[in-house]
Amino acid sequence: MEDDVLQFYEEMVGDYHLIFADWKQGVLWQGEVLDRLIRAQAEEPAVSVLDCSCGIGTQAIGLAARGYRVHATDISAASVERARREAASFGVSATFGVSDFRELTARVEGMFDVVISCDNALPHLSSDDDLLAAARNMKEKLRPHGLLLASIRDYDQVASERPRSTLPRVFDDPEGRRIVFQVWNWSADGKSYRLHQFIITEERQGWRTAHYTTCYSILLRDDLSRILTEAGFSEIRWHRPEESGYYQPIVTARKV
Numbered sequence: 001m002e003d004d005v006l007q008f009y010e011e012m013v014g015d016y017h018l019i020f021a022d023w024k025q026g027v028l029w030q031g032e033v034l035d036r037l038i039r040a041q042a043e044e045p046a047v048s049v050l051d052c053s054c055g056i057g058t059q060a061i062g063l064a065a066r067g068y069r070v071h072a073t074d075i076s077a078a079s080v081e082r083a084r085r086e087a088a089s090f091g092v093s094a095t096f097g098v099s100d101f102r103e104l105t106a107r108v109e110g111m112f113d114v115v116i117s118c119d120n121a122l123p124h125l126s127s128d129d130d131l132l133a134a135a136r137n138m139k140e141k142l143r144p145h146g147l148l149l150a151s152i153r154d155y156d157q158v159a160s161e162r163p164r165s166t167l168p169r170v171f172d173d174p175e176g177r178r179i180v181f182q183v184w185n186w187s188a189d190g191k192s193y194r195l196h197q198f199i200i201t202e203e204r205q206g207w208r209t210a211h212y213t214t215c216y217s218i219l220l221r222d223d224l225s226r227i228l229t230e231a232g233f234s235e236i237r238w239h240r241p242e243e244s245g246y247y248q249p250i251v252t253a254r255k256v
């Protein structure tokens with residue numbers, strides 16, 4: 001499964017921003033929303049953030065722009081490289097590294113006030129043992145009373161519906177239109193699905209279709225809460241989109 005995940009993000013790296021209406025605007029908006037949540041949850045003003053699944057930098061750059069000292073890592077070296085370039089283009093400073101979030105203790109130096117993993121990175125792991133390893137590594141990188149913040153897709157909602165696809169979103173770019181949607185192939189037991197990401201862009205000669213594929217496990221909120229408890233986190237709280245303003249449920253948890 002890991003090779004599949006890595007290949008998905010390495011192949012998609014140049015197109016990743018295209019799944020957002022306006023990625024650059026999204027970066028600043030995510031920084032604002034997450035900053036508000038961190039301020040509301042942190043016991044003391046948070047200064048340092050480790051984004052351990054930073055991708056091309058969506059949250060890392062947004063939080064660096066809000067004044068946090070950010071170290072950003074990801075399993076995909078190509079994504080980290082792009083995040084580094086994007087941070088420079090935003091004029092923000094952050095440091096970067098490559099790491100699987102199950103190996104943070106071995107690969108990342110220092111301790112952080114906040115560790116984040118946003119936009120459904122954890123459900124790429126396929127077993128409780130892997131999730132527990134990730135949660136323990138994230139906890140090890142937090143200073144005492146530090147805050148973990150992770151967002152996942154609302155699988156509690158989709159698990160029973162087993163949707164076959166997402167609705168297409170059509171964006172009007174200056175160069176032409178862009179259509180973005182996903183097709184999901186469910187496993188027989190309903191515990192995982194293969195995602196097919198389609199990005200169709202209108203070009204002068206016609207339409208270009210980009211297709212990327214990977215696997216996700218269905219990670220329910222109670223299951224992630226149980227794993228965080230087992231990893232030793234306390235004060236585990238779920239923040240619904242209506243409350244946080246974010247587009248996915250967010251869990252926060254504290255290192256005791």
Ligand SMILES: C[S@@+](CC[C@H](N)C(=O)[O-])C[C@H]1O[C@@H](n2cnc3c(N)ncnc32)[C@H](O)[C@@H]1O
Pocket residue numbers: 005006009052053054055056057058059073074075076079099100101102117118119120121124
């Ligand atoms: C949906 S993307 C989100 C990226 C970024 N947080 C954002 O919102 O743009 C999920 C990210 O998780 C990373 N990822 C998946 N498995 C990982 C692992 N085991 N360790 C670290 N990063 C991982 C992927 O490489 C990818 O960049």
